[in-house]
Amino acid sequence: MTSEAVGPTPAATIRQRASEVHALQDIAVDRRTPLEAPVLAEKAVVGDAPEIHRLIQYWFEATGDVLPRTEGEIYETIRDFVVVRDPSGDRLLAAGALHVEWRDLAEIKSLVVDPGTQGKGLGRIVVDACLDEAVDMGLKTVFALTTTPAFFERLGFRISGVSAFPRKVWNECFRCPKYNACDEIAVTIDLRDRFTT
Numbered sequence: 001m002t003s004e005a006v007g008p009t010p011a012a013t014i015r016q017r018a019s020e021v022h023a024l025q026d027i028a029v030d031r032r033t034p035l036e037a038p039v040l041a042e043k044a045v046v047g048d049a050p051e052i053h054r055l056i057q058y059w060f061e062a063t064g065d066v067l068p069r070t071e072g073e074i075y076e077t078i079r080d081f082v083v084v085r086d087p088s089g090d091r092l093l094a095a096g097a098l099h100v101e102w103r104d105l106a107e108i109k110s111l112v113v114d115p116g117t118q119g120k121g122l123g124r125i126v127v128d129a130c131l132d133e134a135v136d137m138g139l140k141t142v143f144a145l146t147t148t149p150a151f152f153e154r155l156g157f158r159i160s161g162v163s164a165f166p167r168k169v170w171n172e173c174f175r176c177p178k179y180n181a182c183d184e185i186a187v188t189i190d191l192r193d194r195f196t197t
Contacts, residue, residue, distance in 0.1 A: 039093065039122070041129030044081035049074045051092040052081060055112040065147045066112060080109070082129045084122050094122035098130040104140040106130075111144070127155055135194045142191060145184040157187035 044052065052074050059066040074081070080097035096111035108130050113122045134142050144152055149159055 039084050039087060039125065041082045041084050041094075041125050044078050044083045044095065046075065046078055048081065048083055048092060048095070049078055052083070052095045052110070052112075055092065055095055055114060056110055058115065059112050062115075066110060069110060082126055082133070084125055093117045094126050096123075096126040096130055098133050098142070100137070100139070104138075106134050106137075106139045106142050108142060108144040111146075123151065124155060127152070131189070131191065131194075135191050138195075140190065140192050141188060143186055143188040145186055147184055149185045149187050152187040152189075155189075157189045160186045160188040 049071055053069070053071040056066055056069050056074075060068045077097060077099065080099050081095055082098070083092050084094040085091070086093055092114065094111075094113040094117070097109045098106050099109050100106045108127060111123060111126060113126075131142060143160065144157070146152055149157075153159070
């Protein structure tokens with residue numbers, strides 16, 4: 001595989017257009033129904049796994065925009081996850097994982113927001129926390145495979161080709177049920193300008 005960018009498939013392009021409105025809703029804070037208190041992302045703890053699983057399963061069943069993960073897989077990778085909690089602490093509002101792929105590369109995976117709290121910027125809070133962690137770890141590049149590239153583009157990512165990430169393709173993609181008809185678009189961000197010298 002070459003590292004040159006390959007454009008999205010026609011199905012992915014159609015899906016991108018349909019998702020742009022949804023992505024914009026997640027990034028804009030709705031001032032009419034604010035959260036009761038400021039929310040921050042924090043590292044997930046083992047007890048968060050069932051709630052993370054609930055959010056992933058909801059979006060998998062509702063839209064197919066998130067790949068399914070078993071609760072066992074979430075426990076195995078719980079250290080990858082950051083979460084946003086309801087200010088009361090009763091439930092998780094959002095979650096996402098930063099998974100290290102190689103010495104200078106990581107992927108944002110399983111980015112989910114509780115359907116009742118969409119449009120409040122929680123997805124952005126999770127992505128920003130993942131990017132901060134990537135910088136702290138010295139990772140130069142972060143990518144995501146998504147059906148909502150417009151959301152990521154507004155956070156500084158750019159559309160890329162999945163062929164730019166051969167380790168991802170050979171380690172995981174070939175096992176994915178969408179492998180032969182993938183509708184996800186690769187997006188990437190270069191973090192080198194965020195490193196302090």
